Amino acid sequence: MAYRQNYMDLDPTYTDKFGDPLLRFTLDWTEHEHKQREFAYDLSAKIAPEMGAKVDPRRPSRDRYNVISYQSTHIQGGAVMGASPESSVVNRYLQHWDVPNLWVVGASSFPQNASGNPTLTALAVTYWAADAVINKYLKHPGRLA
Numbered sequence: 492m493a494y495r496q497n498y499m500d501l502d503p504t505y506t507d508k509f510g511d512p513l514l515r516f517t518l519d520w521t522e523h524e525h526k527q528r529e530f531a532y533d534l535s536a537k538i539a540p541e542m543g544a545k546v547d548p549r550r551p552s553r554d555r556y557n558v559i560s561y562q563s564t565h566i567q568g569g570a571v572m573g574a575s576p577e578s579s580v581v582n583r584y585l586q587h588w589d590v591p592n593l594w595v596v597g598a599s600s601f602p603q604n605a606s607g608n609p610t611l612t613a614l615a616v617t618y619w620a621a622d623a624v625i626n627k628y629l630k631h632p633g634r635l636a
Contacts, residue, residue: 496518497519500514500515520556568601570595576589598613
């Protein structure tokens with residue numbers, strides 16, 4: 492979820508091969524996510540036996556978020572798409588509000604993760620952005636929204 496305590500910034504310690512700081516994620520589970528996982532576990536523990544499946548006896552962990560355990564996590568946000576520059580970073584075409592020739596493509600435009608596996612949605616908005624670049628921006632450079 493989009494919580495104030497979850498954010499991205501430039502790491503003060505780690506840099507790339509050019510000496511530029513790397514992006515750092517600061518995030519952790521909240522009580523809300525813990526309760527969601529426990530609810531889903533309890534529900535699946537009722538459904539699984541009815542389907543002939545075994546229930547994993549391990550309850551969901553309440554450990555802190557650890558990127559090592561979540562190698563396939565789709566962390567999103569950071570350059571949220573919206574209807575105005577006052578409330579977002581990019582417009583509906585993923586074009587930066589303040590820099591018209593900058594396009595931020597990918598799941599960073601999502602304000603939060605709506606569901607698992609956002610890849611097809613990310614591809615759809617990427618296709619939408621590419622279409623806007625080719626069929627609108629290249630013909631009339633400038634802000635599209």
